[in-house]
Every structure is written in C-alpha cells, then in structure tokens.
Amino acid sequence: MKQPIIDAFKKSDGFIPEIHKAAIKVAFEYNDKYKKFQTPENWLIQIAKLGNLQWPPSPDEMASYELGTQPSKKQRSPEKLLRNIGHHPYRAKQPNGWSDHSDDWISPELLIRRLVYAKASYNFSKMENNKNASYYESIVEKNFDNPSKIMKYLNQKNRAVEKHTLLFNHPEFLKA
C-alpha cells in the first residue's frame, strides 16, 4: 500500500500535490481489500450517521454558542462523549494526534466503551425509527455486503436496544 506513495514522492521530488494524488488513489484502490479497526471517534460518527441519530447536536445548536459564555450542556456533549469513549479531541498524548494503529485501540476498557455506548446510542434514536420495523433492514441493506447474514444475526434479539448493541459491535461495522 505504501509503495505507490513512496514512488510518487521519489518521482516528483517530494511535490506535495502528486503525493496526495497517489495517497487518494491508494485509498480508493485498497479500500475494499484492507479493513482497519476504526478509531472510537470514527466509530461513533458512523453510528450517528447510519443510525440517523439525534446526535451530534445540529450545526445551528453549535453555532448558537457565544464567545465568552459557558457552552450549554448540549454543546458540551460531543466533547464529553468523546472523552468517555477514550478519544478526547484535544487530549491526544502526542502532538501528531491520536494513534491510528488498530492495536492501540483494542483493550478491555476500550472494548467495554464500544459495548456500552452502542447500547446507549439507542437513547439518541428518533422516535419514528424505533417503531419502524424496516429501520434496521434499511441500514443493513445500504451499508453491508451481506445483508441477509447481518439481519439473521440481528434478529436473534427482539428489543431495539439490543439490536443496536449487536449491530454496532459487529466485526463488519468495527472494521472499515
């Protein structure tokens, strides 16, 4: 995966746009071949997007913050949640940011966060989705390669809160 980027660096004598082009090309070509364990932040955002959750707070909500005032509880919620899942946005332990090595994000406590917050994500789902039987089918159909297999896995539980926990801890969801 690295070689095309190294080649682009050598060929262009370190010309940044060429290296970026090579990196983007590699990302597209190898995306399906290599799956990577997602960082907690990516994982959480994917849940919010796929599950059509009422989280994070809307852009209007966040933009209503006035400089010099205390942020509201809702405005502080993204920071709090990211801290709780072990991926605080401003507290990386090194200046080049958080690690992007999969192994660094797999430990008992970090895995517990995935289990617990996948379950908690149910509390942010919209009322109309909770009562909609085709909600999970729609998510699975659009986002997984083998929908019938995933649905069979989900249908082992009846309650929506458990389906949330199962879906967002499935290996195909944890790795992307």
Place this chain on the structure above:
Amino acid sequence: MKISRRDFLKTTALTSLYFAGFGGISNANTGTKKNLVIIMLRGGMDGLCAIPVKGDKNFEKLRSKINLDRTLKLTSDFDLHPALKTFKSLWDQNLSAAVHATNIPYTGRSHFDGQNLMESGGKIPYQEKTGWLGRGMKTAGLTGQGLALALPMPLLIRGVPMNNNYFPVGRSLPYPSTLELIKKAYKEYDEKLLNENLEIILTRDFNNRSSDDAWILASSAGTELSKPNGPKVAVFEVDGFDTHAAQGATDGAHADCLSDYDNIVRSLKSSMSEEAFNNTLVLTLTEFGRTIKQNSSNGTEHGYGSAILMAGGLVKKAQVHTDWPGLKRKELFEGRDLNSTIDSRAIYASAMSTVFDVDFKKITKEVFWGENLPNLSDKLFKA
C-alpha cells in the same frame, strides 16, 4: 553400603517434608509471585519539592515563596514533603526509598517529547511504538499479566499482547446473552484479538460502575496483584505536576499531586496481602524535573533532573540513593536545573531484572537496545 542412623534420620525427615509440601528452598523461590507497579507522574514532578535538600541557603533563597515551612525527616541531607505521609510511614519500616538527581537522558523540556520518551525508553521521540515495560514483559514472557489503570492503554506497557486495563465506564454492560452473540460473531470472523479482550471482560472480577478515582482504582489493583494468578504488573497515571503558576509549598497544586501519589501507595498497601506487598516494587516515572528557581508566578519551569520514589517490600532499605551534583550555579544543568547524574533507565532495568527474574544484561539488550547501563539491583532492591 552402610547407612548410619544419622543419615537415615536425615533422609526420612527430608522425605517427610517433601511430601508435606515443603519442596525445598529453590522451588519456593521460583514460586514466589513478584509485582512491579509503575506510577507515571505526568507534567514534570519537582524532585526538589518532594525531597528537598537540607541546609542549602542558596536553594532556600531561590525558592523563597515556595519553600516548605514543614517537612518530614528522611536523612541528614534530605527531607520529605509532608504530603507523602504513607511514604514516610513505609520509610520507617524500611519499605520505601528514593533515587535523587535522576532522569531519562532527555533535556528538551517538552512534555510531549519527554512523556513519549519516558514511556518508550527511546532516544528519539515518537520513533518507538512500544514501551520499555511492555518490552520487558515480553522478554520475561509475561503475556497477559499487565494491568493498566488508565484509558486508553498507555504506551509504557505496549509491546506485549493481552494486557488488561481497568478504568470504570460507570455504566452496566449489555446482557450476557447479547455479549455471547457478539463473541460468536468475533469467532466467526476470526477476530482473535477482539475475542481475547472480550473473554477478559467476561471473566474478570471488576466493577464497571465503580468510580475512577485513583485510590479506588489502586484498591482494585491491589486485590488483583495479591492473587496468585493475578497480574504481575500494574500502571497508574497521576496528572497535574506541571505547576508553572501557584505551585504552592506545604499545601497547593504540587502538594495535591504528591498526595494523589501517596494515596495510591496507601491504597495499594491496605488492599494487598502482607506477603504480596512484601514482594512488590512501586516506582514512579516522570518526564523531567523543574527549575531550581521559582518564577514570578510562584511556580517553576520545565527542568531536567528529578527524583524516583520507590516503595514496597522489594526495596532494599530506606535510603536516598544519589550522586548529588550540587546546586551551585556551575553545578546546575545549563545553569538552571538540577542535573541528572543517574540515568533513570538503569533503575527501571534493574527493577525489571529483580522483579521479572531476568538477567540484567538481557533486559538492557532486549529493552534498551544494548545501552551501557549500570546494574543497580544490589544497591536498590532485594534480590
């Protein structure tokens, strides 16, 4: 062959002892479980605040606003910060000691670089992806015997698989039947690492709804370290030693952080069995010390030399081990910091050699890339 009565009695006595479970001295030693606990003091611990030097008028003058007005007595040369009450109580029982004027060989005074190096044990920041403790455990074959009381897993202990970490989430886990289905899915997709970690979660005896206060974590860790099949290594973190302003003296910000450290040691001591604590070594680790001179905000800046606090039954004796460099201007590092005369990696290598029962040279070779570090095991620790 003639067997005398005396020989006969000796032989039968030894046989009886063997069957009674006394397998001989060498077997007993091999079976003793020894523990190593590292407490990372993040932010740059001021060694001269924790263990101030006695009777240096120049030092007292340079720190006129942050001098300690009350101390605990250690030796004829050094005192102890009054926040370190447990340390002093252990000192009186020959169960604690310190190394002064020591640091990792890093003089850049950056928290980011310094903390990375204190954990990795390397010389170039961010070059190493594993920690010296993780590599040491790997060398000793201690897979699955590390416990970090932190989130996420600190770099220090990375390098050996299957470490456990505990930092209570404050919520309940999903139902066991749901977890079983997830486990099945991990197995089906051949996700070994995820499966192994889930297995740890399902089998361990930790309360996920507990508090994440350091002393409460220490109590849980102490219980685990006391178990014969429990972890042999534990790692804690204490933040907040970066006191650029209002450092305080007897009380204040630095004193509070020292108190946090002391509470961890107290909690470990009270939660561990006597035998376990007697076979445990608790060491501190920090990225650098602080300047001799206070600044205009009554704090101190990033420095170089600091101190390592040691506690537990594997400490050889109550002592302040040092090659004291002096505090005159020309004796200071770059004219401003306590110098470091002992490479702290030598202390950590000696500690690992003692606790893990691995040859010191093997540790320096496998963990510190063959660095020429002195073996301080005999001076600091009980073999």
